[in-house]
Amino acid sequence: MGCVIAVMALAILGALREADPVEVDLTFEETANRHPVSGFGGEWDPHFWRKPNVRRGCDEAQWQVVCRRIKDMGIGRVRMMILPDWYEPDNDDDDARTLRANAFTWDSEPMLSLYRHLEACRDMGIRVTLTWWCAPAKRQSDGAPYWLATPGVKEWCTAPNDVEEAAENVVAGLRHLIEERGYSCIDAFTFYNEPDWAFFGVDNEVDFDHYRAICMAIDRRLCEVGLRDRLELDLADASMHKGWLEQSAKALDEVADRYNVHSYVFSCADEGYPQAIRAWIRTWVQQCGDKPLATNELGTRHYKGAYSATDVDTFERAFLTSQYAILGLCEGMTGAIFWGLYDQYYYDGAPDDGSNGGRMMTNLMAYVDDGWRIRPTGQAWTLICHGAPVGARVHPGTSAHADVDAVMTRSDTAGTQVLAVNRGATVRVRHLTLSGAKGRVTRALAYTRNGLVEAESDAESVLLPTESVVRIELDAQP
Numbered sequence: 001m002g003c004v005i006a007v008m009a010l011a012i013l014g015a016l017r018e019a020d021p022v023e024v025d026l027t028f029e030e031t032a033n034r035h036p037v038s039g040f041g042g043e044w045d046p047h048f049w050r051k052p053n054v055r056r057g058c059d060e061a062q063w064q065v066v067c068r069r070i071k072d073m074g075i076g077r078v079r080m081m082i083l084p085d086w087y088e089p090d091n092d093d094d095d096a097r098t099l100r101a102n103a104f105t106w107d108s109e110p111m112l113s114l115y116r117h118l119e120a121c122r123d124m125g126i127r128v129t130l131t132w133w134c135a136p137a138k139r140q141s142d143g144a145p146y147w148l149a150t151p152g153v154k155e156w157c158t159a160p161n162d163v164e165e166a167a168e169n170v171v172a173g174l175r176h177l178i179e180e181r182g183y184s185c186i187d188a189f190t191f192y193n194e195p196d197w198a199f200f201g202v203d204n205e206v207d208f209d210h211y212r213a214i215c216m217a218i219d220r221r222l223c224e225v226g227l228r229d230r231l232e233l234d235l236a237d238a239s240m241h242k243g244w245l246e247q248s249a250k251a252l253d254e255v256a257d258r259y260n261v262h263s264y265v266f267s268c269a270d271e272g273y274p275q276a277i278r279a280w281i282r283t284w285v286q287q288c289g290d291k292p293l294a295t296n297e298l299g300t301r302h303y304k305g306a307y308s309a310t311d312v313d314t315f316e317r318a319f320l321t322s323q324y325a326i327l328g329l330c331e332g333m334t335g336a337i338f339w340g341l342y343d344q345y346y347y348d349g350a351p352d353d354g355s356n357g358g359r360m361m362t363n364l365m366a367y368v369d370d371g372w373r374i375r376p377t378g379q380a381w382t383l384i385c386h387g388a389p390v391g392a393r394v395h396p397g398t399s400a401h402a403d404v405d406a407v408m409t410r411s412d413t414a415g416t417q418v419l420a421v422n423r424g425a426t427v428r429v430r431h432l433t434l435s436g437a438k439g440r441v442t443r444a445l446a447y448t449r450n451g452l453v454e455a456e457s458d459a460e461s462v463l464l465p466t467e468s469v470v471r472i473e474l475d476a477q478p
């Protein structure tokens, strides 16, 4: 009998041992990355206060809800579009060196909507990368051909037809927003969305030299009006054409402050995706030399046209994009902008037009008719945004476990934090070491298939649940 009990006890002990999580040491590089965090956040295109959304229930009360959510998510940076016809519907005059002030429509519907978004960013301390999208083929106000567009282009976006007129328009807009209206939250500017394929010029061809000439002209004029020091020029905005970033980094080195790429490449369904993400980002970081690289549009390869994706409400989309952030930081990337913050209408079209009638449905939050429900991506991204605030110093991490990756951030305002991912079964991470000093764990929050949960922790270790992204706060001195 005694023998049986002993065997049973051993069996139970064995079972317990099996259930004990593997222990993993995390170590972090003493030297921080060359560049601090530029910001994690989302695309926030300024359409909330425009007719297609207002008529569907977007109002002051809903605005308060949305802004509160954005603040609670810890969004550090947004990318925001602007179009030239919103404020210069007709050319002010034939002289690209002199502004005819009363030709500009600063009180148009899209501009008034833009101001509300910029005011919110200013009030919430969110940085804005303003992106001058393109010269639309047609004016949005009345569908007439747009004066700055390249004629004969079949797409809605075209390259500007004149270097100096484009630069005049860009700088007029930036002066109005930053100087006259005081939106100091705009600290970065991108000329043209995805020019590598969408800079449609004469014969629908992309002309890099024309792109470069406008970037150079914008830089020169910003210097002339004393605005250059208030903005970083964030160029390339490269989407899919592999040579474009490298070409930009070589040809625009004297004017660019930073570069960005867009990523709709990866999926949790792909074998070896973590290594592929690392290699992909490493290539872009190297091509940028000593200038910072960020990802200014982030999604998964499960996009379906520009307005939908097949994985919008899945755990995998959240897991993939938050890993992209952590692995990217380890490889020297400075930030990432998720596409985008919440569902909204970009235009009012027929529901079966292939773009949901203008309803963007790929975002961190759903639409007003769904109570701005926070999707899995929104829950996971909250950990990333809080864990990697603007300005934080970044220390890449290493673990001996193939399923675990981590990065440490240190900021004067948010202290020392670790962002970790565990792709496998539960593990216990220990020795959250930097410079030989252990930080004491004060809190750990995990995103899992069950949503956001507190992760079990003591002062020296944290349990990373099965398939989780975890944000760990430490009391180590920054």
Ligand SMILES: [Ca+2]
Binding pocket: 091, 092, 093, 095, 096, 165, 168, 169
């Ligand atoms: Ca003009």
Ligand SMILES: [Ca+2]
Binding pocket: 092, 093, 094, 095, 096, 097, 098, 099, 100, 168
């Ligand atoms: Ca003029």
